[in-house]
Structure formats: C-alpha cells, structure tokens
Amino acid sequence: MNPICEQVRLSAMAHADGESETASLGLAEMESHVAGCAECRSALAEMEVATQLLADHRLRPQTVQLAARVHEGIAAAQSCREARRFSGLFVALLTILLAERAITLRSDAPTRWASRGAVCLLVAGWFICQRQNPFSLNEHLEFSRKITL
C-alpha cells in the first residue's frame, strides 16, 4: 500500500467514525482519490462491512463478585508490606551491631575482618541487585495461600 492510499484509508475511517478532526485529508480530497483507486474502494468497502457487523453487537455483560477476593488480596499485600518493614528494621539493627563488632575487633585481626566484611557486602549487594529482601515472606506464596482460604 503506498503512503497516499494509506493516508486516504485512515482519513476515510476517521470520517466514518465521526472523528473528522483527526483525519489528515478533507472529504473532497479523499473522495477524488477513491474515485480513481480500485484498491482503496475495495479496502474501504471491506472495512465498512466489518464496522456494520460490529455495530449490531455488543460486549456480553459479565456477572462477577470479586469484592471479597480483592479485600483478602489487599489484606495479604498489607501483611507482606508490614513483614517487609519489620525485616528492614531487623536488617538495619543487625548491620549496626556487626559494624560495631567489626570496628571493635578490627585492630586485633584486620585481614580476617576485612574478608568477612567483603563477604557480607557481596551477599547484601546480591539481594539489593535482585531487589529481594532475604528476611521477608515470599509474597507470591503468601498471596496465593490467602486467596485459596
């Protein structure tokens, strides 16, 4: 399809949908092209058939009651968030204690503490990179468990 034909067909569709302001071509310009282009006439006729078919139908109304499930889901998500917050506090406290211990013992065996610190940093860095909290509950497991209750 050449760019002019595409422009004409999209403009024709916009006019037919009552969205003339979005059409890049005016009606007169479009009609003069369509009059001389059999491919555009055929494509527009096909589109008209599809539009008419859709106009006679609607989306089947759905009956569903999800309020209770959503409520349970929200409660589960909130409990996960709480657990994450507390585990964050726990990690922070543990880090402070370990840091304090490392500083105290640093003068006794500097190399050993440096290597232990590096391992701790690597482990913490891994969880940070994975955006995971090692102490939190498994959100997906907890979520699905609550849903099936």
Add this chain to the structure above:
Amino acid sequence: MMDDTEAIAQCQAGNPEAYRHLVERYQAEAMGHALAILGHRQDAEDAVQTAFVKAWQGLDRFQANRRFYPWFYTILRNCCFKLAARRPCIAEGSEEQLALVATADDSDGLAEQAQILEKALWRLSAEERELIVLKHFDGLPYAELAERLGIPLGTVMSRLYHARLQLRAAVARLLKDQV
C-alpha cells in the same frame, strides 16, 4: 451511593471499605475487558483481582482530577498481558473460551452472526481484539483509546484500521468454510 471521587478520597484516608464501592462498580466492566484479552474466565478473574489490589496500593498516587476507570484500565491491561505471557494460548473453539459477544437485539439472524463474529474475534491477536472491543463495544473515541493504550493517536488509527480488516478477513474465511 458514594461517587468515585468521594470513595477515592476515603480510600486515600485509609478506609478500605470505601474501596468496595469502586470494586463493585467496575468489576463487571473490568471482567469484560480482561476476558477480551485473555479469553479464559479464571485467568480474567485473577487478573482483575490483581489489578484491583495493585490499584489500591497505588491510590495514593492517583490524581483527583482523573477518572478512576481509565487509570485502573492501564493497570488491568498490564496484569492481563503479563498473565497472557505466562499462560499458553487457548485454542479457538475450546470449551474454556467464553462467549464475548451478545447481539444488540434478539433476532435469529443476528444470533448466527454473533457466533461468526465471536469466532472471528478469537482469530485476532489479543491487542487487536482489545482495540476492537474498546472502540466498537465501549464506543471510545480515538483520543481516549490513545490514552488508555499509551500509544500515539496515529498508531491507534493505523492499528484500528488493520484490526478491522483482519476481522473482516476472518469473517470471510469463516463464511467460506461454512459453505
């Protein structure tokens, strides 16, 4: 009945009961949209539930001058497409696949047409089916389609044009198969 603005304000103030109003008001519409993308009732229910939970978590970022459903719809479609990527496609005509289309009136000719249209819709991609549903069954203008789908207006027009032609071709093939 509480209106959306009031319900959202109460939710933002931390009242989860107010959220029930929003869920009950929009769950059927959301279910229809999720079904159009996923074609499977259980998956659609899961997607709608997840979307409502995510929306609740994001309500503090919701701007009061916006309408709830268009905002919620972007969350819903993300949940649907994420779920669709994890699940295998459901074969056309499968028992799991649900009826999506109803006739505008009860005449017999239209019922037969509805069946053909239904089959033709399931032959489109999920994106094409979504676009057709939003445009033709919900009657959304191009600008709102662009906003909901997060794509430029020109792309909406182009995709809609191709989706309609695909649908027409699918209907023609189905009619030919019937003969």
